[in-house]
Amino acid sequence: MYSQILRLWMAVLLLWMPLLAFAAADLEINTPAIGSLKTTMQQRHDQLAGHYASGAVGLTRNGLVAVRDATLVPLAQRQAVNGLVAAENQDRQALYREIARANGHPEWEDEIRATFAQRWVQKAASGWWYQNQSGVWVRK
């Protein structure tokens, strides 16, 4: 009886191994929804890049973007920049949500957002502004 249970226990452990390996594999990011979000964000980036460089727009600590200093934008363009920032944030939120969903774990959204928040800053060009952990704007 004892050895039988022990054997069963070992078998269960072995059966779980592939699942553990699967958990360590890549995240699914090749869905149509994620693809189209990437495309629109890529196109928008052409318009946003200059504002990152000027410091008008910065990367927030929660994985989004924000107008940091509107005075750096000519008055006539401010409305447009606000629109760009709002649209970008909408896409970013959707992106984090979609990645979590595509991997069958909607509850991962916040952790995915936190991961992105770090990586955006890591990959930002020098001179761009980002929020540190305490929410203070820092120039990279």
Next chain:
Amino acid sequence: MRTLPMAMAVLLAATVSACVTINIYFPAAAAEKAADKIIDEVWQLKKSGDAPAPAKPDEQK
């Protein structure tokens, strides 16, 4: 001598639930990799191909 099999059964249940828990853990390394891939595309930091080109600042001036 009924307690031993009982204890084993409990241990078995605990092991299985631990495995399930592990599977639900957030895969931080995989997420980082996925984020890097998406950011590279959105910010066009790398032209197709996997040569790790130095991150070039996007056309500022």
